[in-house]
Amino acid sequence: MSDHTISEQLRTRAETLAEALPYLQQFSGATVVIKYGGAAMLDAGLKEGVLRDVVLLSLVGLHPVLVHGGGPEISGMMKRLGLEPTFIGGLRVTDAATMEVVEMVLVGRTNREIVGTLNRLGARAVGLSGKDAGLITAGKLQGEVDLGQVGEVTDIQPEIVHTLIREHYVPVIAPVAAGNDGTTYNINADTVAGRLAAALGARKLVLLSDVRGVMTDKADESTLVSALDAKQAEAMIAAGTIESGMIPKVEACIGAVRAGVEKCHVIDGRLPHALLMEILTDVGIGTMITA
Numbered sequence: 001m002s003d004h005t006i007s008e009q010l011r012t013r014a015e016t017l018a019e020a021l022p023y024l025q026q027f028s029g030a031t032v033v034i035k036y037g038g039a040a041m042l043d044a045g046l047k048e049g050v051l052r053d054v055v056l057l058s059l060v061g062l063h064p065v066l067v068h069g070g071g072p073e074i075s076g077m078m079k080r081l082g083l084e085p086t087f088i089g090g091l092r093v094t095d096a097a098t099m100e101v102v103e104m105v106l107v108g109r110t111n112r113e114i115v116g117t118l119n120r121l122g123a124r125a126v127g128l129s130g131k132d133a134g135l136i137t138a139g140k141l142q143g144e145v146d147l148g149q150v151g152e153v154t155d156i157q158p159e160i161v162h163t164l165i166r167e168h169y170v171p172v173i174a175p176v177a178a179g180n181d182g183t184t185y186n187i188n189a190d191t192v193a194g195r196l197a198a199a200l201g202a203r204k205l206v207l208l209s210d211v212r213g214v215m216t217d218k219a220d221e222s223t224l225v226s227a228l229d230a231k232q233a234e235a236m237i238a239a240g241t242i243e244s245g246m247i248p249k250v251e252a253c254i255g256a257v258r259a260g261v262e263k264c265h266v267i268d269g270r271l272p273h274a275l276l277m278e279i280l281t282d283v284g285i286g287t288m289i290t291a
Contacts, residue, residue, distance in 0.1 A: 020280040027279065028061040030203040031165060035193035035252075036114070037069030038210040040269030048121075050208070051114070053275040054170065055123040062279075063165045066172045067196060069189040070110040077105050090245050091141075094148040094186045102186045103129075106174040114172050125170040130177025131184075133160035136192065138177035138185040151177060151185025153192060156199040165200075194252025198259030205256045206278060207249050208269030213287030214250065216241055227288045230254045253289040264289045 040050045057064045071092070075085040078101050086093040094102060111127040118125035130136030135158065138151035164171045175192040178184050190207055197205040214236070216223040228236070233250050236242045242250050246266075253264035267274050267286030277283050 019282060023280045024060055027203060031063045031065060031200050032204045033065045033193050033197035033202045035067050035190055035207040037189055038208060038269055040208050042072060046270060049272055051117050052121055053273055055118060055121045058123050058170050064170055065161060067175060067189050067193040068110060068114055070106045073110055074102055074105045077101050088145050088147060091147055091150055094150050099149045099184055099186060103176050103184060106176055111172060111174045118170055123170045124168060125172050126164055127172045129174040135160055136177035138179050138187055149185050151187045153187060153195045156195055158199045161200060188248050190248045190252040194256040197256045197261045203262050205261050205264040207266045209266055212268045213266045214242060225287055229290050230257055233289055257289060257291040
């Protein structure tokens, strides 16, 4: 490699760092809630990359808080145990046996793996579920179809998360919580992330997805909508333009921005360094939702 080539590479790196400076200043001390799921959790290379970016954010002065999913891992474990996963409207039907698997996988395995990786990469991460310190209180999700122990957030008491943030830990939260009667509920991770971002007074909510963002034609990435306000997003849901698994993501963003979160982003977690590009550069990727 020539000296000229090395010089150009170093200049590019220096320019990237210089571009990040105003964003580092702007978000120094800010809480950023990140919903971590999809391919970014399943692919070993992507997983390592996303968690390295989380460590970097924590080391340069931001306060990342992770809420993770784990649907494919739950389905895989259910099949190994002879249970058949069933979904209605994108939500997992959760009877008592399924709930045991959900809690075992999300809290007992996935959460611990994420925490272990973050700590190995240089962060100080702590794993939680909604049950810890009364963080999340849940109730049964009401609808036309009985989904069993699928829950919705009825209350968040974020003191334990604030305490961890003050001590420079990275909280990693599994979306499992208990109701007032002690029943354990499985809650959509996007929903938990949105409610938690609002309760924490986060500056940003970032949802990692397996698509580029909100598109008017989900089969055509050129129809990506780069920015929406809450009313526009609601209209797109009502019109059926936003559908299926994108609905809880967008609804989480709508609720968060109306509760005071400045900006929410639905981005493609399959892109290397997607988090850093969204938060620390001029580029901006995916779909941004504001109030």
